[in-house]
Every structure is written in structure tokens, then in C-alpha cells.
Amino acid sequence: MRVLVFSEGFGARTLTFVYNEVKALSEFCDVHVLCTEKGDAELLQYDKVTEIKWQPNRIVRRLKWELWKRDLVLDEKNSAFSKKLNELIDSFKPDVIHCHFGFEALKVTDNFTRNDIPIIVTFHGYDATEFDNKESYKRKLKATFDRPNIFPMFVSDYIRQRVARLTVNTEKGFLLYLGIDLDRFKRRNFPDKSNGVxxxxxxxxxxxxxxxxxxxxxxxxxxxxxxxxxxxxxxxxxxxxxxxxxxxxxxxxxxxxxxxxxxxxxxxxxxxxxxxxxxxxxxxxxxxxxxxxxxxxxxxxxxxxxxxxxxxxxxxxxxxxxxxxxxxxxxxxxxxxxxxxxxxxxxxxxxxxxxxxxxxxEIKSHTRQLISVYQKVIHLTLGVNKA
CATH class of the missing domain: 3.40.50.2000 (Glycogen Phosphorylase B;)
Structure with missing residues (x-):
């Protein structure tokens, strides 16, 4: 299975959970990462990464910012980014695209409009809660997830409930807690408290x-x-x-x-x-x-x-x-x-x-469940396109 993962700042220290998921997933799938800016070189021990800079026209960027600030329109279309994104997808031919963070994912979903490849968008926190008073964000998310090949994922049930308040159809989504490597985080010593806690x-x-x-x-x-x-x-x-x-x-x-x-x-x-x-x-x-x-x-x-x-x-x-x-x-x-x-x-x-x-x-169980979700959305998307 070929998986294209989108994470804006892949390798950043605050996004180690994405890096860990990619590393675990790569043991079973061919995983390629797309980012707009590579993170910490010390952490970025993964070779299959493509960086496509997000560089909108200055005037257009200012206009879009004003529309977003006034809560009128949220639009992440970008012709230069779209061209390179579609070239990468045509070259890699992913079976599924997995984007992290609902707000950032719009860079992909606004610039890749085909419905033949399933797209999963994982909501992590701020993307489900910070903008719930923005009607333009709600409209954008509703239109995005109304597309038959785009599916939400939630890192907790609380986040699922908050995404539902954004008018997203959460019934088509998946709850999957993040995974951690228990082999790495295993206690070897048990310090006593004689010298303080x-x-x-x-x-x-x-x-x-x-x-x-x-x-x-x-x-x-x-x-x-x-x-x-x-x-x-x-x-x-x-x-x-x-x-x-x-x-x-x-x-x-x-x-x-x-x-x-x-x-x-x-x-x-x-x-x-x-x-x-x-x-x-x-x-x-x-x-x-x-x-x-x-x-x-x-x-x-x-x-x-x-x-x-x-x-x-x-x-x-x-x-x-x-x-x-x-x-x-x-x-x-x-x-x-x-x-x-x-x-x-x-x-x-x-x-x-x-x-x-x-x-x-546990990361191995998380990875198995994630692959199972990929298989489900691939099947669902294939069924829609055959209908």
C-alpha cells in the first residue's frame, strides 16, 4: 500500500507523534511525506520527504487574509502549489492520502480536487476548537467533508464531539488514539525519594x-x-x-x-x-x-x-x-x-x-488499526467511483 502523508512542518519537535507514526507505518507500507517546511534535522531521520514551499502571491495572500479575518471566505487554492502537488501524486500514485490537522489539510484538499483517491484528515486539537466561531471555517469544512472521498479522523472522543460542532459529518469518521513506542518508553530504574521528589x-x-x-x-x-x-x-x-x-x-x-x-x-x-x-x-x-x-x-x-x-x-x-x-x-x-x-x-x-x-x-496496535482504516476508505472510495 502506498501512503502519502501531509504534515506541514514534518520533523518539528512539537510534531514527533506524526514522525513516529510515519516510521511505524513505513514498516508495512510505502510511505512518502509531503511538507511545506522541513523541521529539525536532528529528528528528521526519514528519507522519503518532499518539501513544496507554500509561497502565495503577496497581494493574493493579503486579500485572502482580509476575507478570512472578516469571516467571509476561507480559500487555500494556490496554482503553484497545486501544480507540484498533483505532479507528486501522479508520480507516487498513492492509494491513500493522510493529512494531519484539519486547517492545514485544506492546502491539500483545496488543490487536489479529484475524488478517486481517499483522503483522511486527522484532527488533533486546535483545528477542532480554535475556529468554532468562524462560519467561513465551518462552511469550508462541511464542503470538504461532503466530498465522498474525504474522511475525518479524531485523536480523542472529545475532539470528535468538537468536530461535529463544526458541521462535519463525523459519522463517516474514525476515532484512533495516537500511538507511542512502549519499547522506547520503558522504565529501567526506580529512583527512591530519600533525596526529595x-x-x-x-x-x-x-x-x-x-x-x-x-x-x-x-x-x-x-x-x-x-x-x-x-x-x-x-x-x-x-x-x-x-x-x-x-x-x-x-x-x-x-x-x-x-x-x-x-x-x-x-x-x-x-x-x-x-x-x-x-x-x-x-x-x-x-x-x-x-x-x-x-x-x-x-x-x-x-x-x-x-x-x-x-x-x-x-x-x-x-x-x-x-x-x-x-x-x-x-x-x-x-x-x-x-x-x-x-x-x-x-x-x-x-x-x-x-x-x-x-x-x-501502543504504536504497533495503532499502526494495525490505521492500516485497517486505510483499507476501509480505499474500499469506500472505490465503491463510490464505480457507482
Whole structure:
């Protein structure tokens, strides 16, 4: 089976879940990746990648932006991109095209209008939640998914429900949780707590990751428990929020309590998780209404048997069962978060968390299910074109 995967920034550190899916899928299928900009060269250990730059005419781009800003029209047609896209498709002859993120996928669906090749579009988070007040986005998605060969996919049931609010026919779609490599994320050591406990959050510093609320909760925690030997680690980099969070930490005199790792690669992620006792991820609705889908960072931490402290946000409760896999609090409830900092320290490592992830998110099972979906949409598209 030949699969063309579209991911705008393939290889970016914030899109490792796409890279991991491609690598796993390539063991069974001929997978070619299309992107508009290649990501981190250190992570991009995959050869079958074509980069087609997205370079619309400046005047046309400005006009389209004004129409989008005024919520009149959303149009991603681009003749130069369309020509190269169709040449790639004619050359590679994919059996199925798989696009990641609903908004970005329009670059493909607006510029490849044939109905003989099935197209799957995976919604991950912001693409299902940030623009639900944009009528032009709803109209565009409805028209796109009304095409018989285009099918939505959702990384959590919460995202499925949000996509339905965008007037997309979700009945023709598929729910498939993202997959992680349990062989990579496997605990080898179990650090004791004699020298203190370590909480860690690994993510980008986007607004919906909730770092500013974590920092305020840490301040209140140490105000209440000044003799605590707890340590806090923020792993990851990128996004403008990083500078905001660093400034907040400095202002609150928490620089000796919170450590920033900077950018870390997948192996360093595993190492930091292995050195830690608890994983925190206080996701919140972002400033533009954007949400998570189901953070892969939580899946990886659970695979490493860490108890999870997170929020009732998006698809997180579909994975984290309060009292079994960890603890959940309401978004932005800082006092509750402080209380859970204390409560969760009574927990030890959680082998049941690894079992939970194995059942829902194991990469080999994910890949088998994904191939099964491909086979279904190929059959459905073939039937439509024969009719």
C-alpha cells in the first residue's frame, strides 16, 4: 500500500507523534511525506520527504487574509502549489492520502480536487476548537467533508464531539488514539525519594499547556510547605510563552525550585521521565479557545509508570482515570492543584499506567488499526467511483 502523508512542518519537535507514526507505518507500507517546511534535522531521520514551499502571491495572500479575518471566505487554492502537488501524486500514485490537522489539510484538499483517491484528515486539537466561531471555517469544512472521498479522523472522543460542532459529518469518521513506542518508553530504574521528589512537565510552552498556572501553584505550595524537598522540572522549548514563564519564575523567586531543561530530544525525554516521580500537565483552554486533543506527553509518562497530575481538559479524562492512573483537577483551580501536589506524593510508581497505555495507545496496535482504516476508505472510495 502506498501512503502519502501531509504534515506541514514534518520533523518539528512539537510534531514527533506524526514522525513516529510515519516510521511505524513505513514498516508495512510505502510511505512518502509531503511538507511545506522541513523541521529539525536532528529528528528528521526519514528519507522519503518532499518539501513544496507554500509561497502565495503577496497581494493574493493579503486579500485572502482580509476575507478570512472578516469571516467571509476561507480559500487555500494556490496554482503553484497545486501544480507540484498533483505532479507528486501522479508520480507516487498513492492509494491513500493522510493529512494531519484539519486547517492545514485544506492546502491539500483545496488543490487536489479529484475524488478517486481517499483522503483522511486527522484532527488533533486546535483545528477542532480554535475556529468554532468562524462560519467561513465551518462552511469550508462541511464542503470538504461532503466530498465522498474525504474522511475525518479524531485523536480523542472529545475532539470528535468538537468536530461535529463544526458541521462535519463525523459519522463517516474514525476515532484512533495516537500511538507511542512502549519499547522506547520503558522504565529501567526506580529512583527512591530519600533525596526529595521530582515533578516534571514536558511539553512546548504554548498557552494551553498551562505553565503559568503551574508556576503559581508551585509558589503557593512552597509558601505553605517551605521545608518541602520537592523539585520541579519544565522540559521542552519553543513558543513565546517560554519567555513569559521564565520571567514569572524569576519574579516569584522560584529559580532555585524550578529547572528548565531547554529543548530535549526523545531519548532525553525518556531519561528525564526516568529520573522523576510524578508527571504534571495542567492543560487549559488557550487564549483563542484552542484545546489539546490528548497529549502524547501524558501517554509517554504513563508508559514510564509515573502517576499523572493533570486537568479535566479535552481528551485527558479518556486516558487518565482519577484515583487509578493519577489525579485530575479543574482547569486553573490553583488551590486544588496545590492540594494534589501533596496528595500525589503518597503514590508510588504505577505499573497500571503502562497497562492502560498498552491497551489504548501502543504504536504497533495503532499502526494495525490505521492500516485497517486505510483499507476501509480505499474500499469506500472505490465503491463510490464505480457507482
Amino acid at each position: 521530582q515533578f516534571i512537565q514536558i511539553s512546548s510552552f504554548a498557552g494551553q499547556k498551562g505553565h503559568v498556572y503551574t508556576v503559581e501553584a508551585i509558589r503557593r505550595f512552597f509558601d505553605k510547605y517551605p521545608d518541602s524537598n520537592a523539585r520541579f522540572v519544565f522540559g521542552g522549548g519553543g513558543a513565546v510563552e517560554l519567555d513569559v514563564v521564565r520571567a514569572q519564575v524569576k519574579k516569584l523567586n522560584l529559580e532555585n525550585k524550578i529547572h528548565f531543561t531547554g529543548k530535549i530530544n526523545p531519548e532525553e525525554v525518556r531519561q528525564w521521565l526516568e529520573q522523576s516521580h510524578y508527571f504534571i500537565h495542567p492543560s487549559v483552554v488557550g487564549p483563542k479557545g484552542e484545546t489539546e486533543g490528548l497529549p502524547t506527553a501524558i501517554m509517554e509518562a504513563m508508559a514510564m509508570e509515573l502517576p499523572i497530575l493533570s486537568t479535566y481538559h479535552a481528551g485527558i479524562p479518556e486516558l487518565v482515570q482519577p484515583g487509578i492512573n493519577g489525579l485530575l483537577v479543574n482547569e486553573k483551580d490553583i488551590d486544588a492543584y496545590v492540594a494534589k501536589f501533596v496528595e500525589i506524593q503518597e503514590w508510588s510508581y504505577c505499573p497500571q499506567n503502562r497497562t492502560r497505555v498498552f491497551e489504548m495507545c
